[in-house]
Amino acid sequence: MGFFSKNIKESKDNSDSGLNSGLNTSLNKGLQKTKENVFGKLARTIAGKSRVDDSVLDDLEEILVSSDVGVETTLKIIKRIEQRIERDKYVETNELKNVLREEIAALLLDNKADEMDDFELPTASKPYVIMVVGVNGVGKTTTIGKLAHKFKQRGKKVFLGAADTFRAAAVEQICIWGERIGVDVVKQRMGADPASVAFDTLSSAVANKADVVIIDTAGRLHNKTGLMNELTKIKNVMKKVVPTAPDEVLLVLDGSTGQNAYNQANEFSKATEITALAITKLDGTAKGGVVIGISDQLQIPVKYIGIGEGLDDLQVFRKRTFVDSLFDN
Ligand SMILES: Nc1nc2c(ncn2[C@@H]2O[C@H](COP(=O)(O)OP(=O)(O)O)[C@@H](O)[C@H]2O)c(=O)[nH]1
Ligand SMILES: [Mg+2]
Numbered sequence: 001m002g003f004f005s006k007n008i009k010e011s012k013d014n015s016d017s018g019l020n021s022g023l024n025t026s027l028n029k030g031l032q033k034t035k036e037n038v039f040g041k042l043a044r045t046i047a048g049k050s051r052v053d054d055s056v057l058d059d060l061e062e063i064l065v066s067s068d069v070g071v072e073t074t075l076k077i078i079k080r081i082e083q084r085i086e087r088d089k090y091v092e093t094n095e096l097k098n099v100l101r102e103e104i105a106a107l108l109l110d111n112k113a114d115e116m117d118d119f120e121l122p123t124a125s126k127p128y129v130i131m132v133v134g135v136n137g138v139g140k141t142t143t144i145g146k147l148a149h150k151f152k153q154r155g156k157k158v159f160l161g162a163a164d165t166f167r168a169a170a171v172e173q174i175c176i177w178g179e180r181i182g183v184d185v186v187k188q189r190m191g192a193d194p195a196s197v198a199f200d201t202l203s204s205a206v207a208n209k210a211d212v213v214i215i216d217t218a219g220r221l222h223n224k225t226g227l228m229n230e231l232t233k234i235k236n237v238m239k240k241v242v243p244t245a246p247d248e249v250l251l252v253l254d255g256s257t258g259q260n261a262y263n264q265a266n267e268f269s270k271a272t273e274i275t276a277l278a279i280t281k282l283d284g285t286a287k288g289g290v291v292i293g294i295s296d297q298l299q300i301p302v303k304y305i306g307i308g309e310g311l312d313d314l315q316v317f318r319k320r321t322f323v324d325s326l327f328d329n
Contacts, residue, residue, distance in 0.1 A: 027315060027325040030307030034288030035326060038067050039097070046093035052085060056093065060100075067286065068258035070293030077103055101327040104292060108319040113301035116316050119150040122247070127159070127210045129202065129238060129245035133231065133272065134252035135219040135264055139280035139306055141170065143252050144214050145177030146314035147304070152183055156211040161201030162187035163194040163234065166218040174216050181311065184208070194218065194230065195237040202241035215246070228271040235272075250303070252278045253294070256285035265298055280306030283313070291322060 045059040046052075057078055064074040080103040085091050091099055121128045130147075134140050141164070148158045160178055164170040168190040178185035186201040198215050205213045217234065220227065238245040251274045253261040261279065268274055277300050282288050295302045295317070302317045 024315075024321055024325050026313070027305075027307060027321065028328050030283040030313075031288050031325055033284060033286045034067065034282070035328075037286035038063060038289065038326075041066075042097065046096060049093050052081070052091040052093055052096055052099075056096070057081065060096075064289065067289035068293065069289035070259075070262065070297060073107070073293040073296040076107055076296065080107065097327060101323055104326075105320055105323040108292065108295050108323065111296055111299075113295070113299065115301070115318055116303065117318075119147070119154060119316060121151065121156065121212055125242075125244050125247050127202070127205045127242065128212045128247050129215070129242055130212065130248045130250055131198075131215045131217065131231075131234065131238075131246040132250045132252060133217050133219065133268060133274070138219065138252045138254040138257075138264075139278075140164075140219065140252045141173050141177065141216055142309065143250075143278050143280060143304065143306055143314060144174065144216055145181065146306070146311060148177070148183050148214060149181045149311050150314065151212050152181055157209065158183040159201055159205040159208070159210040159213045160185045161198050161213065161215040163197040163201070164216045164218040165190055165192045165194055165197060166220065170216070170218070184210075195233045198234045199237045199241060202238050202245060206241060213245075224267065224271055227268075231272040248275050249273060250276045250278055251300070252280060254281050255279045255290050255305075256281040256287055258287040258290050261290055262294065262297070265294065265300070269300070274300050276301055276303040278302075278304040278306065278314075279317075283307045288326065291317070295319065 041063045045056055049056060061074055061078050064077060065071055081099060084099060132140050132144055144160060148160060151158050160174055160183060162171045162174045162185055171187050171190055175185050175187060186204050188197050194217060201213055201215060235246060249272060251268050253264055255261060279291050279302060282305055291302060305315050305317045307313050
């Protein structure tokens with residue numbers, strides 16, 4: 001059950017507060033390109049055919065792989081449809097879209113990774129500390145801004161830490177977000193030790209009785225050992241202030257990079273323990289299938305999805321809602 005009151009008015013962000021409702025206009029819109037890609041091809045494949053046969057399944061396989069669902073997950077989906085054909089004797093092509101929707105939803109729900117109803121925070125740790133990692137440009141800082149906004153809307157006191165000290169612009173950017181949404185940002189000068197920024201942030205957060213702390217980091221992945229050392233150092237320093245920190249290590253992945261997002265998830269998992277994923281930039285890309293593959297294949301829950309650059313363009317990832325949106329006309 002959510003920690004936050006469910007009846008907080010969400011102004012215009014349409015974050016789908018009806019729990020099981022498949023109606024999620026901004027997500028529907030965000031996934032438009034992916035839909036056009038998948039269903040456009042699907043329509044051409046089944047044109048003039050009445051039943052789903054091997055050649056339709058072959059084409060479907062290609063369509064799913066080319067939509068970045070990933071080979072492994074695609075094969076699982078095809079297998080499920082084959083089993084269905086065996087069971088029902090045949091599947092009409094005009095049923096294929098529905099069958100596909102059901103099988104993908106069932107497949108995702110098989111993976112028992114937790115799902116949240118809303119932007120929730122466990123009450124046990126205060127402050128709840130989220131360390132955000134990911135390569136440069138994937139949308140870390142933007143996601144932090146959006147997330148801070150959600151938490152603030154729900155009455156939480158939020159502190160942000162500008163521990164991406166690698167570029168001056170990065171520090172500036174998170175400060176702009178902080179001003180925009182009205183939350184405190186702890187920073188030092190560019191080039192400062194990220195661990196020291198994290199330490200300062202947690203100290204201020206504790207002194208000010210903050211509910212949640214979100215730490216931005218630099219995403220330099222050119223060298224795994226370097227990355228690992230840096231992230232470990234930040235974590236260890238945080239523990240000096242809040243022994244349980246970080247409560248969450250959120251890896252941000254750029255959904256529009258498709259297959260690359262899988263690789264980044266693997267690389268980062270080797271460098272540090274990742275506890276949650278955010279997949280961004282699902283708007284404006286035809287590669288939205290990547291969410292299906294990642295959610296199926298990784299043991300790490302996809303917690304958030306980014307569907308635009310605006311303050312309200314972040315949603316909690318819910319499997320059923322996502323699949324329904326994907327298949328909504
Ligand atoms: N269209 C779109 N753009 C996004 C999304 N999330 C982030 N961006 C953009 O991606 C770019 C890089 O984001 P930034 O937060 O600076 O990435 P960082 O380097 O990982 O911190 C910016 O131009 C953001 O506006 C999203 O969900 N959709
Ligand atoms: Mg950044």
